[in-house]
Amino acid sequence: MPPNFFLKLNMVQKRPFNDEESYEGSSKHHRQLDYTNQLVSFLQFVHAEDKAQPPNTSGEVVVSFKEGDEKHEITSELPLPTEKDRANEEEKGAEAPFYLLLSPERYNADRHIRRIVVHSEETHGSLLESPPHKLVPIGPDYQADIPEWGAPGAKNASESSDGFEPVTLFPLGLESHLSENCDVQNKLGGICVIAMPESPLFANNDDEAGHGRTDCNCEDSDSVRCVRKHIKEARENLWTALGQERFSELGFSDMGEVVAEKWSQEEELLFREVVFSNPVSSGNNFWDHLSTVFPSRTKRDIVSYYFNVLVLQTRSVQNRYDPMNIDSDDEEWRGIVESEDDEGGSDDEEEGDSVVESPGCYGDPYARNEILDNGSREYDGSVPFEGFSDCEHVKLSCDEDPIDSSSRCHLGSFVGRSGGDSHEYVLEHCETKLWDVGCSTWPKTEVEFLPTCSMIEEVFGLGSLEYMAGDGKGLS
Amino acid sequence: MDDSALGGASLPSGPDAKKRRVTYFYEPSIGDYYYGQGHPMKPHRIRMSHNLIIHYSLHRRMEINRPFPAGPHDIRRFHSDDYVDFLSSVTPETVHDHTHARNLKRFNVGEDCPVFDGLFSFCQASTGGSIGAAVKLNRQDADIALNWAGGLHHAKKSEASGFCYVNDIRVLYVDIDVHHGDGVEEAFFTTDRVMTVSFHKFGDFFPGTGHIKDIGAGRGKYYALNVPLNDGIDDASFRGLFRPILQKVMEVYQPDAVVLQCGADSLAGDRLGCFNLSVKGHADCLRFLRSFNVPLMVLGGGGYTIRNVARCWCYETAVAVGVEPDNKLPYNEYYEYFGPDYTLHVEPMPMENLNSAKDLEKIRNMLLEQLSRLPNAPSVQFQTTPPITQVPEEAEEAMDRRPKQRIWNGEEYESDADEDEKPRFQSLNSDSRPGVKTEMRDAADGVKKEIKDEAMTDAHTPS
Numbered sequence: 001m002p003p004n005f006f007l008k009l010n011m012v013q014k015r016p017f018n019d020e021e022s023y024e025g026s027s028k029h030h031r032q033l034d035y036t037n038q039l040v041s042f043l044q045f046v047h048a049e050d051k052a053q054p055p056n057t058s059g060e061v062v063v064s065f066k067e068g069d070e071k072h073e074i075t076s077e078l079p080l081p082t083e084k085d086r087a088n089e090e091e092k093g094a095e096a097p098f099y100l101l102l103s104p105e106r107y108n109a110d111r112h113i114r115r116i117v118v119h120s121e122e123t124h125g126s127l128l129e130s131p132p133h134k135l136v137p138i139g140p141d142y143q144a145d146i147p148e149w150g151a152p153g154a155k156n157a158s159e160s161s162d163g164f165e166p167v168t169l170f171p172l173g174l175e176s177h178l179s180e181n182c183d184v185q186n187k188l189g190g191i192c193v194i195a196m197p198e199s200p201l202f203a204n205n206d207d208e209a210g211h212g213r214t215d216c217n218c219e220d221s222d223s224v225r226c227v228r229k230h231i232k233e234a235r236e237n238l239w240t241a242l243g244q245e246r247f248s249e250l251g252f253s254d255m256g257e258v259v260a261e262k263w264s265q266e267e268e269l270l271f272r273e274v275v276f277s278n279p280v281s282s283g284n285n286f287w288d289h290l291s292t293v294f295p296s297r298t299k300r301d302i303v304s305y306y307f308n309v310l311v312l313q314t315r316s317v318q319n320r321y322d323p324m325n326i327d328s329d330d331e332e333w334r335g336i337v338e339s340e341d342d343e344g345g346s347d348d349e350e351e352g353d354s355v356v357e358s359p360g361c362y363g364d365p366y367a368r369n370e371i372l373d374n375g376s377r378e379y380d381g382s383v384p385f386e387g388f389s390d391c392e393h394v395k396l397s398c399d400e401d402p403i404d405s406s407s408r409c410h411l412g413s414f415v416g417r418s419g420g421d422s423h424e425y426v427l428e429h430c431e432t433k434l435w436d437v438g439c440s441t442w443p444k445t446e447v448e449f450l451p452t453c454s455m456i457e458e459v460f461g462l463g464s465l466e467y468m469a470g471d472g473k474g475l476s
Numbered sequence: 477m478d479d480s481a482l483g484g485a486s487l488p489s490g491p492d493a494k495k496r497r498v499t500y501f502y503e504p505s506i507g508d509y510y511y512g513q514g515h516p517m518k519p520h521r522i523r524m525s526h527n528l529i530i531h532y533s534l535h536r537r538m539e540i541n542r543p544f545p546a547g548p549h550d551i552r553r554f555h556s557d558d559y560v561d562f563l564s565s566v567t568p569e570t571v572h573d574h575t576h577a578r579n580l581k582r583f584n585v586g587e588d589c590p591v592f593d594g595l596f597s598f599c600q601a602s603t604g605g606s607i608g609a610a611v612k613l614n615r616q617d618a619d620i621a622l623n624w625a626g627g628l629h630h631a632k633k634s635e636a637s638g639f640c641y642v643n644d645i646r647v648l649y650v651d652i653d654v655h656h657g658d659g660v661e662e663a664f665f666t667t668d669r670v671m672t673v674s675f676h677k678f679g680d681f682f683p684g685t686g687h688i689k690d691i692g693a694g695r696g697k698y699y700a701l702n703v704p705l706n707d708g709i710d711d712a713s714f715r716g717l718f719r720p721i722l723q724k725v726m727e728v729y730q731p732d733a734v735v736l737q738c739g740a741d742s743l744a745g746d747r748l749g750c751f752n753l754s755v756k757g758h759a760d761c762l763r764f765l766r767s768f769n770v771p772l773m774v775l776g777g778g779g780y781t782i783r784n785v786a787r788c789w790c791y792e793t794a795v796a797v798g799v800e801p802d803n804k805l806p807y808n809e810y811y812e813y814f815g816p817d818y819t820l821h822v823e824p825m826p827m828e829n830l831n832s833a834k835d836l837e838k839i840r841n842m843l844l845e846q847l848s849r850l851p852n853a854p855s856v857q858f859q860t861t862p863p864i865t866q867v868p869e870e871a872e873e874a875m876d877r878r879p880k881q882r883i884w885n886g887e888e889y890e891s892d893a894d895e896d897e898k899p900r901f902q903s904l905n906s907d908s909r910p911g912v913k914t915e916m917r918d919a920a921d922g923v924k925k926e927i928k929d930e931a932m933t934d935a936h937t938p939s
Contacts, residue, residue, distance in 0.1 A: 134684035190541035190608035212802030251504030256809025319815030
């Protein structure tokens with residue numbers, strides 16, 4: 001016997017429902033309408049409160065639903081509430097729902113019946129007057145199976161212990177070395193990494209926990225260099241407090257810019273090029289390209305680099321040069337530098353380039369000084385790359401034409417214009433030996449460059465691009 | 477310390493406040509799962525939250541575990557066999573194979589819920605954390621258990637939905653995600669053993685369910701509560717609903733355990749959400765439920781502006797352990813994500829609150845009335861520890877009328893109710909370990925354990 005579906009109907013339907021579109025909201029992300037409905041050919045109405053009572057058929061209800069692109073309506077009768085019901089309802093202030101019992105002729109295992117929407121009228125306040133009422137499906141395919149208390153049929157946890165499940169693409173590496181006080185009684189409870197504190201209930205000393213940063217004494221406070229230094233200190237302190245094992249178990253070995261140490265400079269530049277050349281808006285998917293370009297890298301490595309290094313560095317730029325438009329969640333990348341203004345900063349840009357617009361960045365021959373002063377100790381405006389000696393770089397990016405990906409400058413690289421300009425990849429001038437192995441700092445391939453190619457020319461003089469490209473450290 | 481409009485944020489380090497034993501689950505690889513380009517759900521946010529939590533030294537106040545990956549059998553406790561088979565075998569490379577392709581539509585996988593690398597491992601980690609949390613609470617190893625990778629409340633028995641593949645939640649379930657917790661509500665719609673309460677945006681918004689009139693069916697009638705809200709609800713309005721409603725829920729339902737889904741997309745400025753809650757306003761829900769001293773599982777959920785997600789879940793972890801963290805963020809590996817202010821708290825936006833006071837009052841009254849239809853549990857009326865922060869007047873009055881405060885599982889606990897309700901946790905742990913831990917943490921807990929041990933021994937039926 002096919003299962004019956006109860007569709008809840010809100011009562012007081014004294015008139016036909018409005019003939020409205022099926023309810024929206026089936027897709028969280030795209031908010032599209034997406035209904036596939038199975039035809040229900042036979043409907044029966046039953047008052048849930050009193051199934052024994054024959055229905056009073058003085059009301060009418062229209063059930064409308066869609067099958068594919070077709071819209072169907074079934075008009076049937078609805079038992080109206082009795083006077084007693086109404087009085088009760090008024091007293092209690094709520095309404096007893098009707099349940100619509102469906103006996104679909106063509107019921108099979110298909111689960112799309114639930115998409116049937118019964119439109120109802122609400123009479124309580126604006127918020128509650130939402131006519132389309134998407135109903136909760138009921139049946140063995142929807143509700144959880146809840147065993148009775150203590151029943152022999154109740155599923156056994158020991159039966160269900162699957163042991164180690166080999167179906168993992170990312171092996172979790174469960175061989176962990178437990179600290180002394182940890183206790184693994186039952187693997188379902190997980191693997192203890194940090195034991196329960198001795199007396200958490202008595203710990204009223206908040207000195208140990210909850211502290212934020214304190215003001216630092218750096219001259220270039222809040223600069224990239226300053227922040228980097230303090231992050232490094234924080235990591236070291238944590239490492240000391242936790243020990244190597246726990247530090248790793250908690251995932252800190254793979255957090256933040258330290259992840260870049262697993263990537264070469266060339267790879268990092270290439271990564272950026274791929275990402276910025278394939279914006280979402282153009283229908284591209286840079287992830288596919290990344291997998292192709294880095295065949296030896298796992299997807300996990302790529303994702304890790306993306307969030308731990310690339311997005312992080314981009315945010316660093318945004319924070320300092322476009323703080324009103326910060327967004328770590330817009331993978332369009334164009335969004336990094338979108339500005340409210342539409343004034344073009346250079347010849348062929350269609351979108352405003354906020355980095356270009358922002359003061360100190362554009363048209364100011366001393367802009368680079370200003371930018372770098374925060375992070376550089378030895379910058380001398382007359383020598384383009386001297387300021388990089390301690391590897392203090394700020395990344396700027398621009399996005400002049402979201403459609404034409406070839407006319408875009410990116411973090412860490414230039415992309416050749418379709419016009420045939422000889423822009424080439426620029427590599428940072430920094431000596432790798434200046435980098436501390438293991439320091440959680442900016443990656444080796446920081447490149448400092450200006451929002452637009454023409455700006456570089458302007459600031460550093462004509463020919464500087466060739467100079468940069470011609471540097472022995474260029475990408476080979 | 478920052479003082480909020482809600483009347484001060486000072487946390488339980490004072491004499492009224494109790495500390496709790498907190499356990500926390502985190503899978504270190506979770507941040508490397510990726511739904512796909514442009515997809516708003518980013519597991520990396522869990523890693524960011526975790527990072528902040530550690531740098532605030534909150535790990536000194538709690539136990540930390542790496543979850544055991546839930547196996548297919550565990551997941552099949554709720555989800556259908558064929559759905560689990562599908563999830564465990566499909567990969568981006570095989571998704572278009574004959575065997576899988578036709579299942580994509582059937583299981584609603586492919587768009588909102590894409591097939592991504594490591595999909596099933598991700599599900600295992602998320603679910604494993606929640607199962608682990610349940611086990612810890614079951615064994616009374618902790619008062620509060622956190623799993624920010626859990627809370628994926630849209631997943632249905634046989635299909636994915638709303639970025640969620642596997643539903644990991646059981647038991648009194650409270651959901652403050654901006655989206656209706658439809659998967660959980662549906663799962664327990666016809667039972668009275670799980671009560672679901674969801675606060676959400678309703679009206680032209682995913683998933684479309686969550687009407688105030690959806691109150692459950694069959695034996696579950698009146699055991700589903702839906703609080704439909706409009707755009708722009710702010711801290712004060714939200715609290716004006718949450719506290720009185722949950723107060724009454726706790727009184728009449730008296731759950732053994734509470735699960736709070738802390739979807740952070742109800743925060744101001746969320747990419748998909750439309751509410752206007754501050755981090756403190758959001759956390760007030762946890763703060764309130766925590767004060768009942770019932771075993772509490774805290775889960776993640778939605779949240780699509782990842783820097784705010786991390787802030788929110790970090791702050792809520794602090795609330796759980798009883799610490800008020802500084803507003804200036806400590807230096808951390810993801811520091812730049814939080815610029816340009818680098819602070820913990822985010823302010824609400826200048827946004828119109830489309831929820832009129834009149835509507836809210838109406839909603840509140842309807843729901844309180846619905847709750848009055850629940851048969852009261854037989855034990856003494858329920859108490860909370862008096863909140864330090866201000867409460868709406870009506871709730872405050874109600875509290876004054878109550879007899880003196882008691883702790884949920886303390887000396888005055890009704891052992892009848894205990895025996896009835898204890899077996900609920902047996903189903904999770906039929907390794908037959910009734911009342912395992914008896915080490916005394918403090919006097920009150922010790923008494924609690926004794927009572928429970930007796931009750932569980934009496935009630936336990938080997939299965």
